Amino acid sequence: MEISHWIGNLSSLSVILLRGNNFEGTFREQLCQMKRLSMIDLSYNDLSGQIPHCLGNITLEVTKDKSSIFEVSNFIGRGELEMSRVLLYKRVDFPSTNVPIETAFTTNRNSYAYKGSILGHMSGIDLSSNKLHGEILEELGMLREIHALNLSHNNLTGTMPATFLNLHQIESLDLSYNSFN
Secondary structure, three states: OEOOHHHHHOOOOOEEEOOOOOOEEEOOHHHHHOOOOOEEEOOOOEEEEOOOHHHHHOOOOOOOOOOOEEEOOOOOOOOOOOHHHHHHHOEEOHHHOOOOOEEEEEEOOEEEEEEHHHHHHOOEEEOOOOEEEEEOOHHHHHOOOOOEEEOOOOEEEEOOOHHHHHOOOOOEEEOOOOEEO
16 A cells, blocks of 8 residues: 555645555655654554655644644555545644644654644654665754654665754754664
């Protein structure tokens, strides 16, 4: 099963959590069209290929408005996910509910659950435990607002880009279990 091309049409999402779904194929560049994203979790899938250059163009804007969360975790099924079915599965609008939303994010092989107002201060990308290869892109060092970046358990090569010195907000950086020089 692949991540569908229509994912880019969900441009108002601020958090996208698609961990553990056995998604195959390459990273969908349509994800880069989602300008309001602050958290992306595609960990524990079977994504392959290189990290796309466009990922460095996402602002990962830290905002208290986490009004749209799209989560499909550990989905068991075959074929392409239908957009209407998935949106009914789990789409949460914070303003319309008083129920605290809990979001899991993995750093250093530990999964932590976050909920409430802390989500307004977080930004991160988790692409761990996939089959990504190639060098880490210099563009990722331009994600100045990112707090957590997890690229562990892939087959990335080369060295850490010098642009990572620009990651002044980074609190957790996990590059372990790759094939670096």
